[in-house]
Amino acid sequence: MARLPGHAAAPERPALGAAARLRHARRLVGEHGDRAPPPHGRPECHRVGRGHRLLGRAVAGDPRRLVGAVHRLRPLPLLRCGQARPGGLGRRPLQGQARRAHRLGPGLRHPVRRPRGGAVHAARDRAVEVGVSHALSRWDDAVATLAQALRAKGWHLATAESCTGGLIAAACTAIAGSSDWFERGFVTYSNEAKTELIGVPPALIAQHGAVSAEVAQAMAEGALRAARVELAVAVTGIAGPGGATPGKPVGTVWLAVAQHGATTQPVLLQLDGSRSDVREQTVDAALAALLARAR
Template identity: 70%
Template structure:
């Protein structure tokens, strides 16, 4: 995936975070670190990017972010509840003020009843507040779904940092 396709989105996010003196943490499953990579592709990102967690497996979500294993069993890894827990876990395990978490089914396999390929939950966490999540229903192949997820995450982060 070509990270230059996100170059236009990152400076606005960087400016909004710098204006508040905030730092960002990412918690990624289906994107495998692409949000962090897009952020850190920008020179000077060490001013505002704190850390990224790639928690592809359920065990990683539990061990690195503190997501309750029972939550994953009850709701599935691709759920509002798990996305929010991931975003809150990224904040709990870092000094960042803002976080993003994504968990989804990028395909081509992995679909389950009620959760087709392209189902992605994106959550934004802000220190001191409950995380908020939204459901994205994306289309295309694996690369397209992952790219759309990164783009949506960068957009939502910029909005949250500017609010």
């Protein structure tokens, strides 16, 4: 909304010099002429609209040309007048500098909100939440089928994850009612976590490595004991792009499903693609293995 000099907003003062225009430049279009300006106005460079000098250059002439145009302007509603005043309706007298959309980061540009400070920020929590929910929805059908099978048997599930970092548990709990059959998830990313949380012997890790059939089996059976459930799944692998060792390239994943009264048989997966691809394919394989055991 542009600012007009005081004589443009109040035609009863038709001849004002530069000093007078400066004194009356704080009046906004649509405000009453007899209303006193706010006690804590903004500095000249931070006011809403343009100062009288910029306005004069914009119309390529003396701003007094606009005196006649004032009569054709519609008065602003009271709500807009309140919004225009510094400090009115939640506005601070000084506003921060807005950030351009391309500086908000990929995937975080929409939705955008403007908090009271005046700067534009991305609603990061909402954007991330929407993105994660969309990614997890790809497993809704598989998880719903698994949930039906577990409910029919009265079983509960636990997970122990290394390379997927809790993604299997997140997929299981993304649908409503998962508390009926999902007990807990262990994210055992480090070797110490594998030992402390689910009892994997340090000597076993030192002998075979964290990415091995022996460790995957120990993780699944340890989660079964720690959570006191009927079924548990464990995954450990190399999602990449780094971490490969001789004989264990990126995409090497060991998966094991443990069940009371049944033998645990680890399965080797050799997966391709990016880090995200490897993790998602691991979740696919884990859900399929669980469903095969629960049926």
